[in-house]
Amino acid sequence: MSKKSTRTKLTEELKVQLRTEFVQGIELETGERQQYSIEDLIKKYNVAPATIYRASQAEGWKALREQFNIELQDKINAERQKMLARESVRFDDKFMTKANEVIDQITYYLQLNEDAMNDKNNPLPPTQILALTNSLLACQKLAKISMGEITENINVQSTIKEAEAFNRIMELLDTVKTERLNSDSESLH
Secondary structure, three states: OOOOOHHHHHHOHHHHHHHHHHHHHHHHOOOOEEOOOOHHHHHHHHHHHHHHHHHHHHOEEEEEHHHHHHHHHHHHHHHHHHHHHHHHHHHHHHHHHHHHHHHHHHHHHHHHHHHHHHHHOOOOHHHHHHHHHHHHHHHHHHHHOOOOOHHHHHHHHHHHHHHHHHHHHHHHHHHHHHHHHHHOOOOOO
């Protein structure tokens, strides 16, 4: 009497299929990759366990799987870096655009202030001018950061520049006040 085996015969084609599914797994519709264990493949294809274990050991399936996973992760990382670089450029472009918009607004208010001084009207108070100059410095920092420049030197020197700018503005306001007092008797508000 002979016993007939109910197991599937391991052909070369089936062995390649099993190795591929063990090493690479399969990509699901969700984009995720499912990898199978040897036991999963034995159940899925109804192949004799000893036959698959022997083939996997002889061909180094585990080492192939590790190498595949390393290469796959490297590919994913490279794609992610490219995507992040593109996103970074778009992000920096937005900052540059916004910095330019703020600079245009500050320029507008400074022009209004200059017109008010020329027409001998009430100019902006020194605190508002200081706030505008601080906003310009912040725009400069944003622009430099978005261009990839280092801003540490700006941080160190900004206090000095702010103080110098504020002193120049105060001197200018004192001059305007003196000229107004000397030119006519209207009081300053």
